[in-house]
Amino acid sequence: MRLLAARKKDWALTKEAFETLLASLDSNREHAGHKYENLRHKLIEFFEARGSSVPADYADEVINRVARKVEEGEKVQDLNRYSYGVARLLFMETLRVRRTESLVVDLAPVPQIAANGEELESRRQEQERRLQCLEVCLSKLSAANRAFIVEYYREEKGVKIEQRKRQAEALKLSLNALRLRASRTKAELGDCVNSCISGSRETGIESFITDY
Amino acid sequence: MDQKYDYEEKCVRCLLGELPEQEQAQLEEAYFADDELFERFLAVKDDMIDAYAREDYTGEKRARFEQHFLASEPRRQHVEESKEFIRAVSAASLNAAIVNGTLNAPTESSAASWWRSTSNLFALQPVVLRGTIATLLLVALVGSWAFVRHFQRQRAMREQLQNQETARGQQEEERGLTSVSPLNDNSTDLARNNATNLGTHTPAANLNNAPASERAAQPRIANQRSQKLVPAQIVSLSLLPFVSRDGNSSNSLTLGPDTRAVRLHLAFKEDSYRRYDVVLGTVDGDRVLQRRGLKARSDNGVKSVTLTLDPAVFRRQDYIATLNGLTAEGKLETISDYYFRVEQSPPKTTPQHPQ
Numbered sequence: 001m002r003l004l005a006a007r008k009k010d011w012a013l014t015k016e017a018f019e020t021l022l023a024s025l026d027s028n029r030e031h032a033g034h035k036y037e038n039l040r041h042k043l044i045e046f047f048e049a050r051g052s053s054v055p056a057d058y059a060d061e062v063i064n065r066v067a068r069k070v071e072e073g074e075k076v077q078d079l080n081r082y083s084y085g086v087a088r089l090l091f092m093e094t095l096r097v098r099r100t101e102s103l104v105v106d107l108a109p110v111p112q113i114a115a116n117g118e119e120l121e122s123r124r125q126e127q128e129r130r131l132q133c134l135e136v137c138l139s140k141l142s143a144a145n146r147a148f149i150v151e152y153y154r155e156e157k158g159v160k161i162e163q164r165k166r167q168a169e170a171l172k173l174s175l176n177a178l179r180l181r182a183s184r185t186k187a188e189l190g191d192c193v194n195s196c197i198s199g200s201r202e203t204g205i206e207s208f209i210t211d212y
Numbered sequence: 213m214d215q216k217y218d219y220e221e222k223c224v225r226c227l228l229g230e231l232p233e234q235e236q237a238q239l240e241e242a243y244f245a246d247d248e249l250f251e252r253f254l255a256v257k258d259d260m261i262d263a264y265a266r267e268d269y270t271g272e273k274r275a276r277f278e279q280h281f282l283a284s285e286p287r288r289q290h291v292e293e294s295k296e297f298i299r300a301v302s303a304a305s306l307n308a309a310i311v312n313g314t315l316n317a318p319t320e321s322s323a324a325s326w327w328r329s330t331s332n333l334f335a336l337q338p339v340v341l342r343g344t345i346a347t348l349l350l351v352a353l354v355g356s357w358a359f360v361r362h363f364q365r366q367r368a369m370r371e372q373l374q375n376q377e378t379a380r381g382q383q384e385e386e387r388g389l390t391s392v393s394p395l396n397d398n399s400t401d402l403a404r405n406n407a408t409n410l411g412t413h414t415p416a417a418n419l420n421n422a423p424a425s426e427r428a429a430q431p432r433i434a435n436q437r438s439q440k441l442v443p444a445q446i447v448s449l450s451l452l453p454f455v456s457r458d459g460n461s462s463n464s465l466t467l468g469p470d471t472r473a474v475r476l477h478l479a480f481k482e483d484s485y486r487r488y489d490v491v492l493g494t495v496d497g498d499r500v501l502q503r504r505g506l507k508a509r510s511d512n513g514v515k516s517v518t519l520t521l522d523p524a525v526f527r528r529q530d531y532i533a534t535l536n537g538l539t540a541e542g543k544l545e546t547i548s549d550y551y552f553r554v555e556q557s558p559p560k561t562t563p564q565h566p567q
Contacts, residue, residue, distance in 0.1 A: 042244055045253070049226065049236075053285050084244040088237075121499075124525055127296070128501045131522055134300045153262070155302040155472075160266060176220060176252070183255035186297070 013064050021067040025079055039063070039083055046087050058094070062087045133196035137189050145185050152182045219249065223256040228273075229280035258294075265294040303446070303473035303520070445470055447523070450477040450516075451533070453548035464553040471523045478535050478550050479516045480508075485537030488517045489544065495530040495551070526554045 025039070026032035043059035052058055066083050069076065076082045138146055151167055168178040222239050225231045231239065243250040263269055264277050282288050449465045465474065478490065488506040493499045501521075508515045517535060533550040 038247060038250070042250055045250075046240060048284060048286055049240075051283050055284075055286055078245070080244045081241070084241055125501060128522065128525065130296070131300050131303075132503065134297075135304055135520065138301075138304050150301055150304065153298055153301040155266070155298050160268065176255075179259050180252060180255045183251070183258045186258060187254075
């Protein structure tokens with residue numbers, strides 16, 4: 001048992017193990033990549049909903065464990081369900097550790113540390129870059145999606161619920177379908193903004209405008 | 213149908229930590245097995261963050277949200293990002309170039325294509341946004357017309373005076389100002405006039421909150437260049453190279469509590485560059501930000517580069533915007549500096565109603 005634990009601890013995700021995991025998600029590599037991202041996102045949500053401060057780390061740990069099982073030849077019928085089971089087990093493990101720690105730390109307000117001039121400058125530049133990327137990404141959405149997302153999210157205190165009802169009626173959608181469309185479009189924008197930010201750090205935003 | 217709404221309701225309760233463990237596990241298992249359910253879960257989460265960021269949650273629900281949902285750092289970060297997103301989209305909604313999808317489009321676009329894209333936009337927008345955008349476009353049109361007319365008049369005047377001012381031009385050349393276009397002539401007057409016509413124009417005021425009659429009246433008010441202060445969501449300032457910092461209000465930018473975006477139009481004459489960069493700094497030498505890869509717009513021989521900025525980058529002080537151009541050989545050259553001052557408008561006072 002101790003030997004098994006040691007072996008588990010020493011195991012690290014290799015390229016081959018990852019490829020095997022992807023292949024078991026879908027035979028088409030592109031689809032597999034999409035399914036992998038989706039699974040990871042579900043795991044992050046799971047740990048986030050349970051109050052974890054590092055949900056992405058736990059999600060990766062679940063994926064490591066699942067990949068190891070798959071590499072060892074375990075026949076997994078449904079990787080999503082299987083991963084959920086592993087996530088629950090890991091959560092139980094973390095609970096045991098957490099019981100010995102104070103939860104106050106996680107619930108306490110974040111201390112306000114005065115940022116120095118350089119940090120402020122860096123934050124301001126980052127914010128500026130994000131805003132610029134968002135503008136570019138908005139302009140790259142289809143006209144219908146752009147009009148939709150601007151109308152859905154722009155600031156309008158007090159009347160937003162009514163305005164969304166009108167928007168749903170105009171598009172002949174239910175409020176849930178409207179919300180779903182907004183969420184999808186926002187996610188699309190988020191992907192674009194992230195690519196733009198990382199790209200603009202290296203080659204400037206101009207290349208992103210033309211290449212994306 | 214009930215089942216569908218039941219699912220959304222369960223998502224809300226799950227996110228607020230109100231679901232019993234068994235129900236939460238069922239919900240999670242369901243969305244792990246079904247991507248569509250997961251997408252709906254995310255949409256509910258997005259909506260809740262959005263509602264909180266807009267301060268739509270009050271009382272117990274708000275307290276519950278803060279106590280449970282905001283208990284973890286990643287979620288607090290989501291909320292901050294959402295606030296930023298709402299601010300940015302709101303600012304972008306006032307930028308016709310973004311709404312039209314013509315951001316950084318070729319600068320020499322014809323009037324016909326401009327109108328075509330505008331009419332496409334109108335076909336897509338819901339009624340409320342259409343009204344707002346129509347007003348903004350009218351205001352922008354009036355502003356642009358005044359801008360072009362003003363420069364045309366100034367150019368004609370300058371051409372007449374050109375011969376007489378040769379000597380003065382030579383003096384300026386000795387002071388190293390010749391790299392700047394002749395727009396510098398009469399710079400103070402020009403800037404003053406420009407500011408009256410265009411600078412800090414506030415007609416894009418809080419149109420959404422105004423009654424319909426007031427919204428309809430907005431273009432007329434803008435046309436009369438009323439100096440009446442209205443809370444502005446977007447503040448524009450047109451600048452000429454080397455306008456002196458003479459203490460008058462010609463090159464000052466007044467930011468109000470409702471200001472959501474600042475637009476700077478930097479005018480210049482020469483245009484032989486592939487792209488433009490702008491460096492914004494304080495007169496004390498502190499660098500505030502840099503924008504790269506900008507394109508110039510051309511109106512009757514007068515070129516301008518426009519930047520849309522978050523008002524949060526400004527404080528109450530003097531600034532210099534340096535416009536640089538990238539030559540065909542890849543060399544960055546300074547075209548000109550633009551001085552302006554940023555002021556904060558006093559907070560609105562609530563009118564006293566007689567008892």
